[in-house]
Amino acid sequence: MNRPQDAPPAGSPERPGPAGAGTGASGPARSGRVLGVLLIGVFLGALDIAIVGPALPSIGRSFGVDERQLAWVFTIYVLFNLIGNPLMAKLSDLRGRRPIYMLDVGLFALGSLVVAAAPSFPVLLVGRALQGFASGGIFPVASATIGETFPPERRGRALGMTGAMFGLAFLLGPVIGGVLLPFGWHWLFLVNVPLAAVVLVLSGRVLPPPRASAPAPFDWPGMALLGAGLVTLALGINRIDSQAFFPSLLSARVWPLLAVAAVALLAFRRVEAAAPEPLIRPELLGNRQLVLANALSGLSGLLQSGLVFVPSLAVAAFGVKPATASYLLGPAVLASTIGAPVAGRMLDRAGSRVVIAAGTALLAAGLLLIPAVTGSLPAFAADGVLVGFGLASLTGAPLRYVVLNEADPAHRAAAQSLLTVASNIGQMVGSAGMGAIVASHGGAVSGYEEAYVALGALTILGCLLSLGLKNREEERRTARKNRETRA
Structure with missing residues (x-):
């Protein structure tokens, strides 16, 4: 049961919530500094995703590992990211955002540092696991801090800026990688250290301190079940052979993992219902707006x-070299x-339903x-712009805006x-499904076209789902109600 808080005096910063990160009415200068620190941290985590690709061939040569083993550089990062995400998020709710x-x-x-100094491939994987575990908490904690630093009418643009950091990282990542790689792949990871040092110093000075509160027990049984469920689900999906989708799905390498995941996640839901301080509160899973946002x-x-x-x-379509093809992204x-900051500003003006519905329609x-564009390279690039703007209004800011407005x-x-967990699971399922459709056509252009048409049809369904979100006036009423409840 949440304890009501005293209303802040007029003109003073809003008191923090139970986790102690709130500065809801802070002035523009202070909130701007807070946002700056959060943006650097988000960029740091996103850059590591974008920059590691160019390092893989060099890492393989350094440790004498093949491509199948190299895949674990990504896989172990994803697995520990899934564990760290709910763990770090809940700890920030209990112990405060800044720490x-x-x-x-x-x-x-x-x-x-562990990755860069690794004397062997297993040690490198330990470092990647630590990176994934830590990065799992950066974005949800940053988003929650924005919710407690910016008033509802300014949250959209702030969230939009965090979304733009991902795009910026993916644009600059290959460039930074190209500059540093001649000096050794280790530097692609060492570049994170000075950036992290800057974030740590600024965080201690700028981010609001946590408010002292009564210690609450951490839901370790729930964390163990959720972690086991997510990891086995990820491993099961990762082992699906896209060229033999259904046979591999029924193989002993896959279905036992998926069965364990289902049992663990069902047990997690039962444990949460009885936990004094659940990792994921049952009402978060029962709120219609949050269910739509997660879907x-x-x-x-x-x-x-x-x-x-x-x-x-x-x-396949244009006969370009793989290195050139990457630039078509x-x-x-x-x-x-x-589009991310533009969508953020539109959230503040029009609300999430308009932005998400329009964006998914554009994306579809x-x-x-x-x-229709696989016969013309210029048309293909132009269609990429359409897809990019559509994605900007679905990923990142708009859905997090809904959650900030609805969640306690x-x-x-x-x-x-x-x-984040829902998005990660979607990515894994999507990769397996896309691969299966493409493989069924022998890698021909027609296979890719069929896969993207299927995604387009799913996006139309998403557009229809978005119409169930609250309109702007309803969102404002919810925001006012939350403020009155806190007061």
Whole structure:
């Protein structure tokens, strides 16, 4: 049961919530500094995703490992990211945003050092696991801090800026990687350390301190079940052979893992119902707006997985070299980077339903047009811009805006973590599904076209789901009600 808080005096910063991160009425200068610190941290985590690809061949040569083993550089990062996401989010709800944000950034820097100094491949994987675990907390904690620093009418643009950091990282990542790689792949990870040091120093000075509160027990049984469920689910999906989808799904390598995941997640839900301080409060799973937001987040993960296949489609359709094909992601990434802050500003003016519905409609059009543009490279690039702008209005800011508006302030980070988990699961399912469709056509252009049309049809469904979100006036009433409850 959340304890009501005293209303802050007029003109003074809003008192923090139970986790102690709230400065809801802070002045523009202070909130701008807070946002700056959060943006650097988000960029740090996103850059590591974008920059590691160019390092893989060099890492393979250094440790004498093949491509199958190298895949664990990504896989172990994803697995521990799934564990760290709800754990760090809940800890920030209980212990405060600033200390957990700084812990995440510090652990991320430590993981980067372990990777760069690794004497063997297993040690490198330990460092990657630490990086994934730490980065799992950076974005949900940053989003929750924005919710407690910015008033509802300014949250959209702030969240939009955090979304733009991902696009910026994916644009700059290959460039930074190209500059540093000649000096050794280790430098692609060492570059994280000075950035993390800057974030730690600024966080201690700028982020609001946590308010002293009665200690609450951490839900370790729930964390163990959720972690086991998510990890076995991820491993099961990761082992599906896209070229033999259904046979591999029924194989002994896959179905036992998926069965364990189902049992663990069902047990997790029962444990949460009886826990004194649950990791994920049952009401977060029963709120209609949050259910819609998580469903749309899963869809966004599916759609993001589709971007991974764009270079392969370009190779098949236009006969370009793989290195050149990677640049054809540029129009979509650049449009998403520009569109993210625009979508954020539109959230403050029009509300989430308008932004998400319009964006998914635009995105559906871009995906359904792909079969019509695979004969023309300029048309293909132009369609990428359409897809990028559509993605900007679905991923990142809009869904997190919904969660910040609906979730109790004391559980904002935990609610934010559900969005990330849903998106990650969507990405894994999408990669397996896309691969299966493409493989069924022998890698021909027609296979890619069919896969993107399927994604377009799912996006139309997402557009219809978004119409169930609250309109702008309803969102404002919810925000006022939350403020009155806190007061």
